[in-house]
Amino acid sequence: MKLNEINQLIKCLGREAWVVTSAHAGQCNGLIATFVSPISIVPDLPRFAVALSKLHHTWTLVEGSGALAVHLLTADQADLALRFGTQTGREVDKFAGVAHHTGVTGSPLLSDAKGWLDCRVEASFDTGDRTIYLVEVVAGDFSGDFSPLTQAQLLGLATPDQLQILRTQLAADAAQDAIAIRKWRAKNVKDSR
Ligand SMILES: Cc1cc2nc3c(=O)[nH]c(=O)nc-3n(C[C@H](O)[C@H](O)[C@H](O)COP(=O)(O)O)c2cc1C
Numbered sequence: 543m544k545l546n547e548i549n550q551l552i553k554c555l556g557r558e559a560w561v562v563t564s565a566h567a568g569q570c571n572g573l574i575a576t577f578v579s580p581i582s583i584v585p586d587l588p589r590f591a592v593a594l595s596k597l598h599h600t601w602t603l604v605e606g607s608g609a610l611a612v613h614l615l616t617a618d619q620a621d622l623a624l625r626f627g628t629q630t631g632r633e634v635d636k637f638a639g640v641a642h643h644t645g646v647t648g649s650p651l652l653s654d655a656k657g658w659l660d661c662r663v664e665a666s667f668d669t670g671d672r673t674i675y676l677v678e679v680v681a682g683d684f685s686g687d688f689s690p691l692t693q694a695q696l697l698g699l700a701t702p703d704q705l706q707i708l709r710t711q712l713a714a715d716a717a718q719d720a721i722a723i724r725k726w727r728a729k730n731v732k733d734s735r
Pocket residue numbers: 559571572573574575576577578593594595596597598599600601626627628629630631632693696708711
């Protein structure tokens with residue numbers, strides 16, 4: 543298998559860096575996610591798919607609340623985005639000092655986001671390492687005429703220290719994900735090798 547080419551293809555995708563938030567049992571949290579995609583073509587029935595790692599604290603809150611919100615930021619808000627992607631809500635309050643208010647689902651909404659969607663989980667699918675949530679969009683806003691922050695921009699704007707944290711985190715998460723994916727395949731896929 544041409545793993546190098548496969549991973550180059552994945553890397554060349556221009557993905558937005560979303561901030562996904564949720565709240566449960568009196569706690570608010572959020573993370574950066576690129577696995578966020580619209581999956582309905584019906585204008586009055588907007589739906590998204592959001593894939594969250596089961597390792598992350600935000601996942602625990604989404605499991606508990608059945609709700610999440612997704613936000614688009616701009617390149618000049620990279621610091622705000624990195625706050626959500628370089629540390630875990632198990633150890634810090636990522637919302638301390640961050641302007642936010644509560645959406646109809648109970649999820650925290652970032653007041654300075656250029657666009658956001660408040661969503662309720664309709665169904666979920668366990669893939670071993672992640673849960674893919676099918677969510678119904680129940681509210682949202684869009685300030686128009688802005689370029690959403692992308693993963694490539696975010697990584698380009700991160701400081702060397704932040705990049706080091708992200709790389710270390712990514713390697714540790716990928717090692718655990720690999721075990722979880724193989725275990726899931728062995729259990730769920732008939733001809734898994
Ligand atoms: C560019 C980028 C993209 C990411 N995409 C995802 C994603 O799609 N899903 C996910 O679960 N984690 C993703 N992460 C990882 C989380 O944002 C990160 O581990 C976060 O600190 C977890 O925080 P938590 O434990 O407070 O929930 C991404 C991180 C970065 C830097």
